[in-house]
Amino acid sequence: MELATLERLNAYRRARVAAALITDMGSGDASVIAEGDELDGVLGEAVASAFRSGRSSVVELDGARYFLNVYLPPPDVVVIGAVHISQVLAKMAALAGFGVRIIDPRTAFATPERFAGINLVTDWPADALKDKPLDTYTALVAVTHDPKIDDFPIAEALRRGCFYVGALGSRRTHASRLDRLRAEGFADKALARINGPVGLPIGAASPAEIAVAILAQIIEALRTRDIILRKSDVQ
Amino acid sequence: MNEMMMDLDPLVTAETWRKSGREVAIATVIETWGSAPRPAGSHLVIDSDANFEGSVSGGCVEGAVISEALDVISTGEAKMLEFGVADETAWRVGLSCGGRIRVYVERLG
Structure with missing residues (x-):
């Protein structure tokens, strides 16, 4: 060579x-x-x-x-929201070989005690994702179901071609989320890439079970993804 | 890739070494049969002073690959090496796990 x-x-x-x-x-x-x-x-x-x-x-x-x-680049999982599900998901995703980052501006949730050993960023997603942008080898999971926090990173994940986009919320919450994103100019085809309700349908009930359902869906997306065309050459 | 991972990355090491004027060989696992410690695609990089980074097995055959690599560096001719179960009549070194691997060793131009 x-x-x-x-x-x-x-x-x-x-x-x-x-x-x-x-x-x-x-x-x-x-x-x-x-x-x-x-x-x-x-x-x-x-x-x-x-x-x-x-x-x-x-x-x-x-x-x-x-x-x-x-x-292949090592896949990352970015979780928006330092909630109960995220505490378990962060550990499980790390065990499965993913790099994990949790972003939540609410310092009451995002405490080092609750996320020991996890890369935790207590900034608004718009700021955190400016420092380290999403890419096609990143899975984005939004779990706060607060539009002020979740909407921007979901839109950004669609723009950046993340291999997985998941958003927690009931069907009703998800329908109003889609309306807001449509108003921002996203086509239905792009919005169909959002997994909502999030996770494989395995009847998950507890936070840990929901984390399993989400992680399984991320792995499925990673291993069956279509080839994503690069937008620009790195050279 | 974070900086620590890049420091330990064999191909990044090979590029750095070559650019600083060192002669470098790259060994790559290209095929495995049965139980093998490192999958196809794994790299070990070697310079002409036998410094090395990376692995092609769990430490079982690296010594033999390094000495073949020194030969590849001096002749420029690539080599295909094959290692199997340790057996003194067939192999000087082998894989205790019972697998078999084929390793391609080439000089970095």
Whole structure:
């Protein structure tokens, strides 16, 4: 592999863009492509499938052997609201390998005692997300059901192409939320990406059970997501 | 990726080393059979003084990969290595877990 190829690959990884290194095992030639780049033919299909599964493997095409090494950014979960569900969800998501960040401007909820060892930000979401923006490898879960706190990050998650957007609230709460977002100019197709009521329908009742339902839905979205086209090149 | 993770990242290390003028080889697990400690795609990077970062197994075959890597650095010829169950007649080193791995070692240009 040439140094320039490695530099490109590392630049994508630093920018949290999924990338694949394709090495021709016969010649040793290597090239880098980012998720969403056009790649025709059978090799394109193999690479798309590797991006979805996150698994690296050797593929044989027309007598040639290629090693497809896939580099996916580590997924993050951002939770809006330092409530009871968030306390359990933060721990469960960390165990499942996600980076976790909790954002809640209400200092009565967002206390270090309730969230020991968790990245907790006591700012308004608009400020917190300016410092560290959402991206396509981030799941956004809004659980305060206070429009003043939840609406902005939900809209931001749709704009940034988060792989999962979930919002807690009854069907009625969710319907009025959709009305407000529609008034902001979001199309129904975009709004359909919001999971509300949040979580897989497993009849979850307690905060811990609801956290399981939400985490399972996040994992489902991560492992079955469509290829999201990059909006801009990192280079 | 946070800064601590980047510091321990083999490919970031390889880039830094190469840019500071060091000769570097990259070893990559490309295939695994049975129980293998590190999945396909895992990296170990080595410089010509045998400094290394990363892993291709749980510490079972790194020593052998490093010595092959020194060879790859001096000749520039990539190598395909295969490691299986420890068996003195077949392998000098092996994987106690019973798996088998294939490791590709190449020089960074």
